[in-house]
Amino acid sequence: MKLAFIGLGVMGFPMAGHLAKAGHQVTVYNRTQAKAQDWAKQHGGSHAATPADAAKDAEIVFMCVGNDDDVRQVLNGTTGAFAGMSAGALLVDHTTASAELARELDRDAKAKGLGFLDAPVSGGQAGAETGKLTVMVGGDAASFARAEPVMAHYGRAVTHMGEAGNGQLTKMVNQILIAGLVQGLSEGLNFAVKAGLDARKAAEVISKGAAQSWQLENRYQTMLDGKFDYGFAVDWMRKDLSICLAEARRNKSALPVTALVDQFYERIQERGGGRWDTSSLLHLLAKP
Ligand code: NAP
Numbered sequence: 001m002k003l004a005f006i007g008l009g010v011m012g013f014p015m016a017g018h019l020a021k022a023g024h025q026v027t028v029y030n031r032t033q034a035k036a037q038d039w040a041k042q043h044g045g046s047h048a049a050t051p052a053d054a055a056k057d058a059e060i061v062f063m064c065v066g067n068d069d070d071v072r073q074v075l076n077g078t079t080g081a082f083a084g085m086s087a088g089a090l091l092v093d094h095t096t097a098s099a100e101l102a103r104e105l106d107r108d109a110k111a112k113g114l115g116f117l118d119a120p121v122s123g124g125q126a127g128a129e130t131g132k133l134t135v136m137v138g139g140d141a142a143s144f145a146r147a148e149p150v151m152a153h154y155g156r157a158v159t160h161m162g163e164a165g166n167g168q169l170t171k172m173v174n175q176i177l178i179a180g181l182v183q184g185l186s187e188g189l190n191f192a193v194k195a196g197l198d199a200r201k202a203a204e205v206i207s208k209g210a211a212q213s214w215q216l217e218n219r220y221q222t223m224l225d226g227k228f229d230y231g232f233a234v235d236w237m238r239k240d241l242s243i244c245l246a247e248a249r250r251n252k253s254a255l256p257v258t259a260l261v262d263q264f265y266e267r268i269q270e271r272g273g274g275r276w277d278t279s280s281l282l283h284l285l286a287k288p
Contacts, residue, residue: 001025001150004058006051006074006081007095008035011121012064014128015094018154019062020045029054029074029081051075052084060147061085064094064121067239068101075105087113092147094135096120096236098243099165099172102138106164115143118164119151120171124232132156136174138167172247175240178278179261181215186282189223193286199224219279226286231277234268241265 001024005016008030020026020043027046030036036047048054051074055061061081065071071093075081085091091109093102093116102118109116117139127133135155137144144160151158161170188211192199203220206212222228241262248255264281273280 001059002057003027003150004029004048004054004061004081006030006054006061006063007065008039009064009066010125011094011128012062013039014125014131015062015064015121015133015154016045017043018131019150022153024150027054027058031074050079050084051081052079055081055084055089057086058084058089060090060092060150062092062094066095068097071095071097071101071105075108082108082112082114085112085114088115090115090117090143090146092117092119092151094119094121096171096175096240096243097168099138099168099247102165102168106139115140115146116164117143117147118167119147120167121155122171122174123156127156128154135159136161136167136170138162138164138169140164168243169247172240172244175237176244176255176258178215179237179241180257181213182219182278182281183257183261183264185213185215185219186223186279186285189220189282190285193224215279219277222277223279223282226283228273228276228280228283231279233275234265234278234280235274237278238262238265238269 040047106116119137121133123133135158
């Protein structure tokens with residue numbers, strides 16, 4: 001298929017790479033052109049000077065940028081992706097953004113004769129590189145059926161969650177779970193150290209029981225080493241939690257732990273840890 005991919009960051013670069021490796025004809029756009037050139041050199045596809053040029057003639061336009069405003073910037077205006085897309089084409093947004101934005105884009109796309117899916121991902125840089133992302137998708141069933149086999153090149157679990165916005169709502173659930181989990185893990189590991197236990201041994205035995213989690217298995221060693229300069233950045237997490245908290249105000253669900261953990265992440269940012277991994281919550285407990 002003729003595809004476009006906009007936004008070659010930590011996630012987009014390898015995701016677009018999987019599409020090219022699968023034999024699709026991929027044109028990429030990145031705001032910082034050097035990254036697009038690198039990508040084309042590595043994967044043999046082509047790169048365009050604007051989102052509109054990348055989107056021209058593409059059957060599906062994928063994007064993975066930062067936040068709601070970034071999505072609007074690359075889509076709208078004379079050089080935006082919408083300007084280049086032809087009727088019948090499909091837009092798939094992998095950015096973690098608000099459900100409101102997804103519904104707005106769904107309306108805008110339909111008015112232009114285009115399809116739209118909100119399709120945020122989970123699995124981090126490693127998942128993007130190994131092609132094992134979880135993809136949570138909102139939008140109409142026909143658009144999902146069209147895009148699902150393509151997203152399968154980088155998604156291990158690609159699931160249709162219902163109407164536009166539902167992909168983003170599912171990703172919010174994911175982030176709410178992670179916030180509470182990582183705080184619990186930080187408190188547990190800090191307690192183990194202060195109690196004089198061999199914290200690594202404690203983490204290993206616990207990971208075989210009911211407190212097992214992805215965060216425990218993949219993060220306890222680096223957390224105990226005080227290494228946080230990798231992974232999913234606290235700045236991104238705060239963006240995501242602010243989306244969750246705003247949605248919770250609308251749907252009147254209570255997120256007391258999430259709100260508290262969001263404040264803890266703010267403290268991490270004040271320590272200069274905006275680019276640290278989300279597991280850095282332990283830093284606040286170990287070095288108050
Ligand atoms: P990143 O490495 O910072 O890359 C962001 C990409 O978006 C870059 O290509 C950047 O272009 C582009 N961009 C940002 N704002 C733009 C704008 N206004 N106009 C044009 N291009 C713009 O971010 P990432 O880690 O790939 O994350 C991308 C999205 O995936 C975010 O919504 C994030 O929350 C979500 N996500 C990330 C992870 C993760 O582990 N990293 C996991 C799950 C979900 P430049 O190169 O020019 O800056």
